[in-house]
Every structure is written in C-alpha cells, then in structure tokens.
Amino acid sequence: MRVLRWLILPLLVVPLSWVLLTGFSVNPNEVPSALIGKPMPSFSLTTLDGTKLDSRALRGKPVMINFWASWCPPCVAEHSVLLDAQRRLGGRLQIVGVLYQDTAADARSFLATHGDPGYASLQDDDSRLALDFGVSGPPETYFVDAGGMVRGKQFGPLSAAALREQLARIGVSDS
Amino acid sequence: MKGLALPLAGGALLALAALALLSALQPPVAATRLEQAAALSAQLRCPDCAGLSVAESSSGSAQAIRNEVDGLLAAGQTPDQVRQHFVDRYGEWILLSPRAPIAWLLPVVLLVVAGLGLGAWLLRARRGKASPPLVAAAAELQRVRDEVEALDA
Numbered sequence: 001m002r003v004l005r006w007l008i009l010p011l012l013v014v015p016l017s018w019v020l021l022t023g024f025s026v027n028p029n030e031v032p033s034a035l036i037g038k039p040m041p042s043f044s045l046t047t048l049d050g051t052k053l054d055s056r057a058l059r060g061k062p063v064m065i066n067f068w069a070s071w072c073p074p075c076v077a078e079h080s081v082l083l084d085a086q087r088r089l090g091g092r093l094q095i096v097g098v099l100y101q102d103t104a105a106d107a108r109s110f111l112a113t114h115g116d117p118g119y120a121s122l123q124d125d126d127s128r129l130a131l132d133f134g135v136s137g138p139p140e141t142y143f144v145d146a147g148g149m150v151r152g153k154q155f156g157p158l159s160a161a162a163l164r165e166q167l168a169r170i171g172v173s174d175s
Numbered sequence: 176m177k178g179l180a181l182p183l184a185g186g187a188l189l190a191l192a193a194l195a196l197l198s199a200l201q202p203p204v205a206a207t208r209l210e211q212a213a214a215l216s217a218q219l220r221c222p223d224c225a226g227l228s229v230a231e232s233s234s235g236s237a238q239a240i241r242n243e244v245d246g247l248l249a250a251g252q253t254p255d256q257v258r259q260h261f262v263d264r265y266g267e268w269i270l271l272s273p274r275a276p277i278a279w280l281l282p283v284v285l286l287v288v289a290g291l292g293l294g295a296w297l298l299r300a301r302r303g304k305a306s307p308p309l310v311a312a313a314a315e316l317q318r319v320r321d322e323v324e325a326l327d328a
Contacts, residue, residue, distance in 0.1 A: 032266055032268065033266070034262070034263060034264055034265055034266035035264065101235040101236070126239060126242065127235065127236060127239035128239070128243070130236070130239070131236075131239055131240065131243055131261075131264060132264060133264070134222075134264040134265040134266070134269075135222065135236075136222035136223055136236075136265075137222065137223040137236075
C-alpha cells in the first residue's frame with residue numbers, strides 16, 4: 001500500500017503528459033491513410049486532354065498521384081514544387097494529377113495562369129477515385145512504388161523537403 | 176436500511192444484465208434501403224467538414240459518399256460491408272462512433288476500479304476508527320500519569 005502511494009502521482013502525471021504532448025503534435029485535420037502498404041486503387045479516367053489513362057499503364061515505375069483543385073489556395077503554394085519535380089525527375093517518376101471536385105475549364109485556366117507541368121491530370125467527376133484513395137481534401141499526394149503499392153501520403157501542400165522524404169519511400173532519390 | 180444496500184445493488188446489476196441480454200437477443204428490425212442509407216450516412220464522417228456526418232453535410236465529398244453508399248447497397252452489400260468499404264479506404268477515422276470495444280469498456284472499467292478503490296479506502300478508514308490501539312492508549316495514560324506525579328513531587 002505504501003508503494004502504491006508513491007506510484008499514484010507518476011500513474012496520473014505520466015499518461016496525462018503523454019496524451020498532451022502527443023496530442024498537440026498531431027494535426028487534428030490530418031487523416032492517416034489506410035492505404036499504406038496496400039495496392040493502389042485501379043482506375044481508368046479521362047485526362048484534361050481528353051485521352052484515357054488506365055492505372056495498369058503506370059505499372060513498373062514509381063508514381064506520384066496528386067489530388068488538386070483550382071479553387072484550393074494550398075494547391076497554388078505547392079505548384080512550383082510540382083513543376084520543379086516534373087522537370088527534374090520526370091524521367092524516373094510518373095506524376096499524375098487528379099482534379100478534386102473541380103471543372104475541366106477551371107483546371108485549364110489554373111494551369112494557364114500558374115504553369116502547366118506537362119503531366120496528365122485526370123477528371124474524377126463523381127469523386128470515385130478520391131473516395132478510393134480516402135482523400136479528405138486537396139492537396140493530397142500519394143506515393144506508389146514500382147510494384148504498385150502505396151508507400152506514402154502527403155497531407156497538405158508538398159514542400160521540397162517533404163517531397164524528398166516521400167520519394168525516398170518509393171525508391172526515387174531526389175538529391 | 177443498511178442491510179438493503181447490497182441486495183439493491185446486486186438486483187440493479189442483474190436487471191442491467193437482463194436488459195442487455197434481451198436487447199441483444201431481439202431480432203433486428205428490417206430496414207428499407209433508404210433507411211439503411213440514411214443510417215449509414217449518419218454514421219460516416221464527412222471527410223472535408225469539421226465534425227459533421229455525411230448526412231449533415233452538403234459538401235461535394237459528402238454527396239459523393241452518399242451516392243457511393245446508395246450504389247453499394249443497391250449492389251446487394253450489407254450495411255456492415257458498406258461500413259467496411261469506407262474503413263478500408265479511410266481507416267476507422269471515417270466512423271463517427273468507434274467500433275473498438277475498448278473505447279466503450281474503458282470508462283466502465285475505470286469507474287469500477289475507482290469504486291473498488293474508494294470502497295477499500297473507506298473500509299480501512301472505518302476499521303481504523305473501530306479498533307483504537309488500547310495498549311498504546313494505556314501506555315500513553317501511564318506516561319501522562321507519571322509526568323503529572325513528577326510535577327507534583
């Protein structure tokens with residue numbers, strides 16, 4: 001019983017401190033991905049150019065799937081990182097954009113204003129692909145290895161450092 | 176009144192257990208597809224809203240989930256399968272009420288442990304009062320007597 005008296009304070013303080021410390025370092029809006037370690041959802045969608053893109057055509061090379069929208073300010077913030085990534089890594093990495101609740105006209109206007117990276121952007125009119133990836137809001141980017149497995153998820157805009165860290169998970173060195 | 180406390184508490188626990196058993200044994204009421212879709216929409220979290228269910232939100236993603244729920248039910252999936260469909264994509268986060276039994280059991284376990292601790296503490300306190308250390312008191316009395324005698328002398 002005497003030992004228990006000594007333990008009461010640590011038993012109360014340690015779990016409470018742990019909850020507070022870990023709780024404050026977590027973004028409450030960030031949804032952890034249930035897809036990590038699982039195969040990428042398959043799709044066959046029309047690009048902004050009007051051609052069809054099937055997910056099977058992406059097999060064998062690492063893929064970065066970026067969900068974006070013209071109405072989303074953080075998507076403007078990360079756009080320069082995407083332009084730069086396509087220019088430098090386009091030969092080793094396949095980048096695919098997916099429109100999130102946006103119109104093709106607004107998306108084209110966005111690309112005309114902020115620069116077209118040159119990779120395909122898919123029209124996901126019924127949000128089926130966004131639901132299959134578990135997207136909670138743009139921008140969100142998924143990193144898929146050459147074997148078609150999802151290895152990473154970036155919640156919010158990509159920075160150069162975040163991109164480097166995520167690409168390392170799918171075997172693409174960005175140095 | 177004192178003797179009634181234990182039987183009353185035991186009876187209340189038995190009644191609770193019986194009610195839980197009866198509700199578990201009751202056959203589920205068959206719901207229409209529309210009712211099932213409405214119930215599922217109320218249980219799923221809207222992905223891009225703050226703390227709203229899919230049923231409460233008018234956002235595009237909530238609408239897309241409602242359409243998906245309806246499509247899956249129409250394809251013959253059960254409500255459990257539909258829930259699992261979204262958990263597979265979003266994780267348990269998508270459910271507004273946790274499914275893990277520990278989330279429901281932990282508060283009850285903590286209450287029981289706290290009650291037992293309080294009971295044990297009260298019992299100890301009562302025992303302490305009920306049996307004063309007679310030998311120690313007698314020795315103390317003798318010491319006071321000796322001191323008074325010494326003062327008188």
